Amino acid sequence: MSSTFQWVMNPHIIIFVQIIHLVTGQFKIIPPDNPVIGVIGKGVILPCQLKSKTISERLSIQWIFTTSSEKVDVSIYNGKNTQNPVTEDERYQGRTNFFHTEFSKGNVSLYLKNVMVSDKGKYTCSVFFENWYDEVVVELYVAAAGDKSSVFLDGHVGQGIGLTCKSQGWFPEPIVLWLDSKGEIRKEKVITQNVKKSSGIFDVISSIILEPRSDMEVSCRVVNDLLNTVCESRVLISDAFFPSTSPWMTAFLIISFLNVALIAAIAYKLKSNAKRTLNANRYKADLDFWEAQSHAVSITVNPAGRDLELQVSGALDTKSNNPSESADLSTPSTVRILVGQEGFAAGKHYWEVEVEQQQDWVLGVVREKQDVGGVLSTEDYWALHRSQGELFSSKTDVQIEKRQLHYSVIGVFLDLEERQVKFYEAVQMVLLVTLPISLGKEAAKMFYPFVSKREGALKPFLIRPVRIPVLLEAL
Numbered sequence: 180m181s182s183t184f185q186w187v188m189n190p191h192i193i194i195f196v197q198i199i200h201l202v203t204g205q206f207k208i209i210p211p212d213n214p215v216i217g218v219i220g221k222g223v224i225l226p227c228q229l230k231s232k233t234i235s236e237r238l239s240i241q242w243i244f245t246t247s248s249e250k251v252d253v254s255i256y257n258g259k260n261t262q263n264p265v266t267e268d269e270r271y272q273g274r275t276n277f278f279h280t281e282f283s284k285g286n287v288s289l290y291l292k293n294v295m296v297s298d299k300g301k302y303t304c305s306v307f308f309e310n311w312y313d314e315v316v317v318e319l320y321v322a323a324a325g326d327k328s329s330v331f332l333d334g335h336v337g338q339g340i341g342l343t344c345k346s347q348g349w350f351p352e353p354i355v356l357w358l359d360s361k362g363e364i365r366k367e368k369v370i371t372q373n374v375k376k377s378s379g380i381f382d383v384i385s386s387i388i389l390e391p392r393s394d395m396e397v398s399c400r401v402v403n404d405l406l407n408t409v410c411e412s413r414v415l416i417s418d419a420f421f422p423s424t425s426p427w428m429t430a431f432l433i434i435s436f437l438n439v440a441l442i443a444a445i446a447y448k449l450k451s452n453a454k455r456t457l458n459a460n461r462y463k464a465d466l467d468f469w470e471a472q473s474h475a476v477s478i479t480v481n482p483a484g485r486d487l488e489l490q491v492s493g494a495l496d497t498k499s500n501n502p503s504e505s506a507d508l509s510t511p512s513t514v515r516i517l518v519g520q521e522g523f524a525a526g527k528h529y530w531e532v533e534v535e536q537q538q539d540w541v542l543g544v545v546r547e548k549q550d551v552g553g554v555l556s557t558e559d560y561w562a563l564h565r566s567q568g569e570l571f572s573s574k575t576d577v578q579i580e581k582r583q584l585h586y587s588v589i590g591v592f593l594d595l596e597e598r599q600v601k602f603y604e605a606v607q608m609v610l611l612v613t614l615p616i617s618l619g620k621e622a623a624k625m626f627y628p629f630v631s632k633r634e635g636a637l638k639p640f641l642i643r644p645v646r647i648p649v650l651l652e653a654l
Contacts, residue, residue, distance in 0.1 A: 206231045206311050208304065214318035216405065217294035219350060219380070222466050225317045227304035229285035239307040240277065240287045244300060253302065254289060273596075276473050292470070294321055296350060296379030323380060324408040325349040328401050330440060332433060339390045344399035346410060347382045349373075353401050355385040360396035367393070389416060414440040468608040471592040471601060474527040478628050479520045487629070488515050489555040491541060491564050491573060514541050514564075515632040522547065522625035528593045531605050532630055535587060539566050541631040543573065544593050544600050547624050560629070561614045563589065563602040572602075572612050579612045593626060 209228045217223030225242070240256040254275040255266045267275055276290040287306060291298065299321045305314040325348035333341030344355065352373050357365045371385040383401055398413040414436065490513055534540050543562030545555065562573040565586060570579045582604075589611075590603035598616040603609060 206306075206308070206313065208306060208313045208315045210315045211317055214320050216320045216322055217291065217298065218406075219294050219296065219321055219323040221294060221463065222290060222292045222470070223294050223319070225289045225291060225302050225304070225319065227287045227289070227306075227315060227317065229287055229306055231285055234283055234285055235308065236282065237309075238282070238287075241303075241305040241307070242275075242289050243303040243305065244298075245303060246300060253291075256287075290473075291319075296321055320405060321350065322403060322405040323348055323350040324403055324406050325353070325381075325383070325401065325410065327445075328383075328399050328410045328412045330397065330399050330412045330414050332436065333386070336388050339388045340416065342387050342389060342397060342399075342414075344385045344387075344401075344412065345383065346401045347380075349381045349383060349401070349403060350379060351403075351405060352381050353383060353403050355383055356400045356402065357385070357387050358398040358400060359394040361394075362398075365394070365397075412440070413443060464610065465608060467610065468590075468603055468605075471527075471529045471590065471603065474529045474592070476521065476523075476528045476530055478530045480517050480628070480630060487518060487545065487555055488513055489541075489545075489560055489562070490514070490557075491562060491571065516541065516545070516629045517632050518545060519628035522627045523593060523595065524625050525595050527596060529590060530628060531588050531590045533588055534565070537565070538568060539631075540564060542589060543591065543602075543629060544626050545629045546626055558617065561600040561616060563591075563612060564631075570611065572614060574614055577612060577614055582609065582611075584609060591628065593628075595626065 207230045209230055211226050215223060215225060227240075227242075235258070237258040238256075239258060242253040242255070244251040244253050251268050251270065252266075253268055253271050254277070256277050257264050257266075265277065267273070271291075274292045276292070278286050278288060278290070281288075287304065289302075289304070299319060302317045302319060303314050304317060305312070325346045328344055328346040331343045331345065333343050335341075344357075346353075352375075355369070355371045357367070357369050359365050365387065367387050367389065369385060369387050371383070374382045374384065376382065385399065387397075389395075389397065395416040396413070397416060398411055400409060400411040402409050417436070532542050534542070541562055541564035543560060545560040546558075557573055560573060564571050564573070569581075570586075572579055584604050584607060586604060588605040590605035592601040592603065594601065595616070600614045600616060602611045602614075604611055
């Protein structure tokens with residue numbers, strides 16, 4: 180009896196082990212090589228890459244933040260729930276995004292916006308299939324590089340001179356070094372106080388007393404080891420600053436010292452951080468554009484559908500007998516517009532319009548009105564228009580910086596949470612202008628996209644589908 184049972188069970192056990200091995204071999208999560216560093220106030224990608232030949236859209240992804248006292252479900256994607264596939268913890272509400280278009284390639288990373296000090300810690304990426312599960316831990320460090328350091332003259336302390344170095348906005352707690360003309364650490368006593376603010380950021384105050392006949396070249400260096408960032412101010416103290424100096428001469432030299440110190444600090448800062456600042460600004464601009472594109476929606480504009488009229492300065496007058504002539508830039512012109520069929524009452528929404536480098540066009544967002552007759556006032560729409568090769572906004576007090584760009588695709592980002600409309604040159608991902616939305620006395624029910632109505636032989640504008648870019652790694 181025992182041998183018979185063993186003869187029957189052995190094939191089942193072998194098949195079960197083979198199935199487990201087959202499933203385990205098909206899927207694998209690639210762990211990150213190093214911890215991720217997020218800059219406070221900016222966005223960061225928590226990487227999680229699934230290696231597989233084929234990936235089902237019905238997978239489930241769970242990101243968990245683990246502390247010493249609790250586990251927080253940061254964001255969960257459930258592919259089986261078609262109604263509401265993504266849920267967030269209230270502490271991370273509106274701050275996370277998945278790269279949905281990259282799921283088929285195994286990219287199940289999480290984009291975390293507006294990094295805070297409290298976000299520092301370990302995050303677990305868990306992936307579930309019907310018969311498979313795996314997880315990987317991602318370590319997130321957070322950091323902030325403070326503003327430039329400044330050296331102040333405190334006055335006489337005994338026979339010496341007191342100097343104070345100040346800088347704000349650092350995380351984690353930075354290191355302060357006082358150096359001499361050779362770049363070596365000074366031997367004088369240094370008193371440093373790092374003040375921790377409620378947000379967790381540190382402000383630095385460090386003091387030193389410079390004695391007569393010591394090395395008169397002084398440098399205050401603030402170091403963030405995590406970001407490998409250095410901020411330094413260097414000054415040269417004259418013997419005339421010490422107590423034996425005439426008060427009038429001292430005052431003159433103090434003023435000269437402050438001017439020279441300021442110029443030297445600015446020049447040194449610009450030279451040492453020019454490349455880093457350029458890259459940081461470009462990265463911030465790209466993240467801002469990608470954030471806008473992540474809210475892409477489908478817009479339908481029927482050329483035979485509902486149209487309205489509005490007035491903008493310097494736009495093509497579509498009611499003129501000669502529509503090929505551009506209006507005077509200082510004269511308001513009446514423009515007929517086509518209103519999109521999709522309207523929005525809340526949230527964030529992005530779409531793109533192909534303008535094909537036309538000389539004259541108008542596009543933007545219009546507020547829903549009870550009375551749709553007549554010409555819309557500037558309080559009921561937010562527009563970007565081009566006339567005679569120049570760009571204008573519907574708000575005369577909002578200026579647009581002139582740029583050498585080819586305007587073929589314009590991105591529109593309607594952000595009803597922040598109450599603003601942003602216009603982008605979508606090909607080069609350049610922010611053109613931001614217009615604040617005023618809700619007025621009565622809150623609007625809906626906001627609609629619109630484009631100017633093309634007359635005669637001109638083609639109608641196209642609102643094209645948006646291809647959402649994917650962030651592969653954090654800088």
